[in-house]
Amino acid sequence: MRQRKRRFRRTPCYMSEEMIREIMVWLPVKSLIRSRSVCKAWQAIISDPVFILAHLHCSTSKWEQDPCVLISPHTLDFFLPGEQWPSTFSNHIHFYQWRPSSPGVAKFLHAKKFIDGMFTQVYNFAYCDGLVLTPTDNLLYLFNPATRDAISLPHSNNRRSGISVQGGSGRQAFYRTIDAKANLYRMGMEVFTVGEGAGDDASFWKELPGDLPFPIKKWQTALTVKRRFLFWRIDRARHQQRTARGLLRLDLSDESFTVTALPDAMGSRNDACIIDELHGELCLTARCSETTAAATVWAMEVDDDGRQGQWERRYSVRFPRLCHVMAPLPDGRLLLWNMTDLYGYEAPELELEPVCEMDEIRYEGRRKRRWKNLWSFNVKPYTESLVRLTA
Amino acid sequence: MEVDKGKGEAEETRKVAEADRDTVTLKSSDGKLFEVSKEAAARLSTVLAGMIAGGSIDDNGTDLKQIGSEALENVVDYCNKHANSIPSAALISSSISFNTAPFKEPEEWERKFVDRLSHDALFDLVEAANFLGMERLLDVTCHKISEMMKGKSPDQIREVFNIKNDYTKEELEEIRQELAWAFYDD
Numbered sequence: 003m004r005q006r007k008r009r010f011r012r013t014p015c016y017m018s019e020e021m022i023r024e025i026m027v028w029l030p031v032k033s034l035i036r037s038r039s040v041c042k043a044w045q046a047i048i049s050d051p052v053f054i055l056a057h058l059h060c061s062t063s064k065w066e067q068d069p070c071v072l073i074s075p076h077t078l079d080f081f082l083p084g085e086q087w088p089s090t091f092s093n094h095i096h097f098y099q100w101r102p103s104s105p106g107v108a109k110f111l112h113a114k115k116f117i118d119g120m121f122t123q124v125y126n127f128a129y130c131d132g133l134v135l136t137p138t139d140n141l142l143y144l145f146n147p148a149t150r151d152a153i154s155l156p157h158s159n160n161r162r163s164g165i166s167v168q169g170g171s172g173r174q175a176f177y178r179t180i181d182a183k184a185n186l187y188r189m190g191m192e193v194f195t196v197g198e199g200a201g202d203d204a205s206f207w208k209e210l211p212g213d214l215p216f217p218i219k220k221w222q223t224a225l226t227v228k229r230r231f232l233f234w235r236i237d238r239a240r241h242q243q244r245t246a247r248g249l250l251r252l253d254l255s256d257e258s259f260t261v262t263a264l265p266d267a268m269g270s271r272n273d274a275c276i277i278d279e280l281h282g283e284l285c286l287t288a289r290c291s292e293t294t295a296a297a298t299v300w301a302m303e304v305d306d307d308g309r310q311g312q313w314e315r316r317y318s319v320r321f322p323r324l325c326h327v328m329a330p331l332p333d334g335r336l337l338l339w340n341m342t343d344l345y346g347y348e349a350p351e352l353e354l355e356p357v358c359e360m361d362e363i364r365y366e367g368r369r370k371r372r373w374k375n376l377w378s379f380n381v382k383p384y385t386e387s388l389v390r391l392t393a
Numbered sequence: 394m395e396v397d398k399g400k401g402e403a404e405e406t407r408k409v410a411e412a413d414r415d416t417v418t419l420k421s422s423d424g425k426l427f428e429v430s431k432e433a434a435a436r437l438s439t440v441l442a443g444m445i446a447g448g449s450i451d452d453n454g455t456d457l458k459q460i461g462s463e464a465l466e467n468v469v470d471y472c473n474k475h476a477n478s479i480p481s482a483a484l485i486s487s488s489i490s491f492n493t494a495p496f497k498e499p500e501e502w503e504r505k506f507v508d509r510l511s512h513d514a515l516f517d518l519v520e521a522a523n524f525l526g527m528e529r530l531l532d533v534t535c536h537k538i539s540e541m542m543k544g545k546s547p548d549q550i551r552e553v554f555n556i557k558n559d560y561t562k563e564e565l566e567e568i569r570q571e572l573a574w575a576f577y578d579d
Contacts, residue, residue, distance in 0.1 A: 017554060021519060024531060027496075028539035035575040039547045039568045042559050063496035150574060 023047055027060045031148035031386045051172050054388045058131055065385045066281075069329035069337065070101045071344070072134065072147065072384035073108055073360060076124050078375040088377065091122050095136060097147035098365050099384060102331050102346075105358045108365040112147040127380045128165045128223035132387025133174065135165040136380075137223060142176070148386035155194055157207065164224025164232040166254050172390050173197040175254060177232060178207070179218060187242040189217040193257070197392050215259050216246040225277045227284055227304055230254050233262070233277055247273050249286075253308055265300050265313040267291065278327045279383075285327050286313070296320045299327060319347055321354050329383050339381045417445065419469065420454030421462040427469045433476040439526035459524050464517040471506060471530055478502055499533045507537040512553075 017025075026034060026047060034057070038045045047053050077092045093116040098108035121138030128135040136143045142155040142163055155176060162179045175195045182188035191214055192207040217240035224232035232252040238244055247270075249262040262284070264273060269291030278285045283301045290298050296318045303311035317336065319325065325338035325345065335346040338354065342361050345354040360379055364370050416428045435442040444450050457465060478500070499507070507515060515534060522530040542550055551558055560568070569576065 017516070017519070021523060021535070022554070024519075024523075024535040025538045025542070028536045029542065032575050033543055035572055037542070037547065037550060038572065039560070039565060040550050040554075040558075041556050044556075060496040064498065067498055 019043065019047070023053060023056070027053070027056050031388055034388060035149060048388065049390070054172065054390070058385070058387045058389070061132070061385045061387060065329075065383070068101065068103065068332065070099050070384055071328055071337070071339070072111070072129075072380075072382045073098045073100050073363075074124075074127065074134075074136075074380040075360070075373045075376055076378045076380070077373060078377050081375060089122065091124070091377070092375075093118055093120055095124065095143070095145070097134070097145065098363075099386075100344075100358065100360075100363070102329075102337060102357060105344075106362075106364060107370075108363045110365055112145065112150045112152075114145070114152050124380070125221065126223050127382055128163060128226065129382040129384075130165050130226040130229060131167040131389055132385055133165060133167055133389055133391070134382065135163060135176065135223065137163055142178075144174070144176075144391055146387065146389060146391055149388060149390070151391045153196075153391045155196075162218060162220065162222060162224075162234070164226060164234070164252070166226050166229055166232060167389055172392070174389075174391070177224065177252065179214065180209070182213070187217065187240060189214045189240070191252075197390075210257055214250065215261065216241055216248075216250055218250055224252075225279060225284075227279045228282050228306065230306075231304060231308065233284065235273070235275065235277070236261070238273060249277065255308075262302075262310060264288070265298075265315075267298070267315075274324070276324045276326055280327055280330070284310075285316075287319075287324050287327060289324075297324050317347065317349055319354065321345075325354075326381070328381065342376075342379060344381070414452075417441070417450050418452060418454045419465060420451075420456050421460055421465040422458050423462050425462040425465070426454045427465055429469045429472045430476050433472040437472055437475060437527050437529060439528070441525060457525075460521045461517060463514055464521040467510065467514065467518050468521050468525065468527070468530070471527075474502060474506060475529075496532065499536055503533045504537075507533055510537075512541075 022044070026037070026044075029037070034048050038048055074095065074097050077094070078088050078090045079092050080090055082088065082090055094113060095116070096113040097111040099111050100108045121140040123139045125137040125139070128137075132146055132148055134145045134147060136145060143152060144155065144165070145152045164177045166175050167173070173195065174197050175193055177191055177193050180190045180192055182190060190212075191210045193210060194207045216236045218234040219237040222234060224234050226232055230253065232254065234250045236246045236248050236250050238246055246261075248264050251260045251262055252258075253260070264275065265286065265288070267290045268275070268288050272289065272291065275286050275288035278287070280301065282304070284304055286300045286302070287297050288300075289296075298315060299317040299319065300313040301316050302313050319338070321340070323340050325340040328337040328339050328344070331337050331346060333346075335348045337357070338345045338347050342359065343356055344358040344360065346357040347354050360381075361373070361376050364372055415431050417431050417434055419427045419429060421427070431445060435445050444455065449455075460468070507518075510518065515537060519531065519534045519538065521527075522534055542553070545553070550556070558565070
């Protein structure tokens, strides 16, 4: 009884700011955004880069225990009969969150409607720390679906882009290639930086000195590994000697390029592969020259200083097409994505088992419904974050 | 200061017992004594580990003036339960594959442990865990409080944390309009 009285005299708040931070770090982004209206001190905590980074770490740990993916369905406004390649792409970009624990439904996160005719197609997303870079055939857009923020990057009509969010400062850097005029074999690179610390570089694309050591393939966005390394696949067809093969790596700390060789077992001619990040490792899926019936998944360690290990053979997946590696599932299986389906895969060498046909998903939002006029999907392993977008 | 044993022989056995003692005695702000395994205390609390290593543990009860008896009882209870719990397979495997995962969701027994606490007891336990440098207990209790906050309105949260609203009516309205979507429940 006496204690209770004492507590009411505690002012002005039960807990120190330090404790409030310890509690808030566990909250989902939506709750945090709502709690901005509690008081000014809480608003300040949620905007603090140190807190944003701590929250991201917590979010990442939660993901490892209960993984989820971001699904973005690309739809047509309507199907025009007889069209081989549709001209009716929807200018609506939607994001949903899907968890293996409830495979039949997807949770609505964010949607943005762009003016009709702004773009006629959406390409492969690039992803880092809860931010999604969405290349279209016109502009590049950057989304944080959890905070429902979106910006467009100026003069950005080029799809070979990567993204990286650096540290707690909330600085984001984007890289895109530029083709040298009148020389098919030469390719340069430009960087665009937004956020704190971007300084004078904040409003334009800045060219990096020198050409890329090797040209990279079209239609691809970079894979970000450990927030610091961007990987692209090298385009042998655009290499003058036609011998280049492997992955081009950009180290963001000093903007230097290196080449990562493909696994020897792929054979010397084959360079068809898919790359993903899994637990901070670089993951590569391709066919071996000796076993064509199955795809092999290799993984390579990349340490914080950029030193890379050897390719290690991890899985052999019997499936006619190459799949993206999404996440390890809590039951020990591996979650894979191909086209419209998500699969569970059990090591070492079993058939794939479909866990989700995305075109059959019901999504929750204002009403439960199915996606109409589906054309394709973008799917990424997803960790929600408070990282702010500033253009 | 000493418990009255009288004879030198008794003194001798006491000393031997002290050297072998595998528990430490803690004293709450209101003078109650609690025993806890030395090993668990040293493993779970950086502050107690420091005191044990530094020899500043008092056999008649180490004074913890900042912690009330109810909170200290919970601290000791947590230490004992922790000592008896076998880490789950998931925890072991995750600690191998991700060497730097500072945030681990509470395990089943930890959830049960905090679920039975009253609101006041939970808040006192958070402060005790913080004071004693018990990182895991701090995570578990903070996680529980965050769970309690999830469905709550800003008004309810202010009440729980005894926070004064320092926004003007206009400012609040502006935030609510800008973030209207976040106020709808999932």
